[in-house]
Amino acid sequence: MSDTLFAKIIRREIPAAIVYEDDDVLAFRDIQPQAPVHVLFVPKRAVPTLNDLGPADGGLVGQLVLAAAAYAKREGFAEAGYRTVINCNGDGGQSVFHIHLHLLAGRQMGWPPG
Ligand code: 5GP
Numbered sequence: 685m686s687d688t689l690f691a692k693i694i695r696r697e698i699p700a701a702i703v704y705e706d707d708d709v710l711a712f713r714d715i716q717p718q719a720p721v722h723v724l725f726v727p728k729r730a731v732p733t734l735n736d737l738g739p740a741d742g743g744l745v746g747q748l749v750l751a752a753a754a755y756a757k758r759e760g761f762a763e764a765g766y767r768t769v770i771n772c773n774g775d776g777g778q779s780v781f782h783i784h785l786h787l788l789a790g791r792q793m794g795w796p797p798g
Contacts, residue, residue, distance in 0.1 A: 730782045732782065766789035770786070
């Protein structure tokens with residue numbers, strides 16, 4: 685496993701407010717939340733960016749989306765709505781190079797994003 689910040693969180697070397705875990709995915713609260721709910725869904729298998737995904741990785745991305753949607757339903761804000769975002773590289777605003785899906789909720793989201 686590569687040694688990003690998120691790899692250290694997955695290995696429990698750095699603390700995080702974990703809200704969900706299964707065999708393949710860990711989800712924890714963003715340390716700098718951009719909405720009342722801001723959770724990061726991270727695959728335990730490290731892939732740096734969306735550009736590094738191959739044809740066999742559809743399941744990995746699907747698991748992040750499904751875990752986020754299930755969390756929204758469990759937490760009761762699925763009907764009100766939410767936003768999911770995967771940033772990629774510099775122009776996308778990615779700062780941690782271990783793929784992750786942001787789940788943002790609890791306020792009206794603007795469009796287009798800044
Ligand atoms: P990115 O910019 O790569 O799409 O998202 C990285 C996210 O990780 C940012 O929203 C940032 O606030 C969050 N983050 C950075 N350092 C930490 C940390 O130590 N703990 C947690 N929980 N989140 C972090």
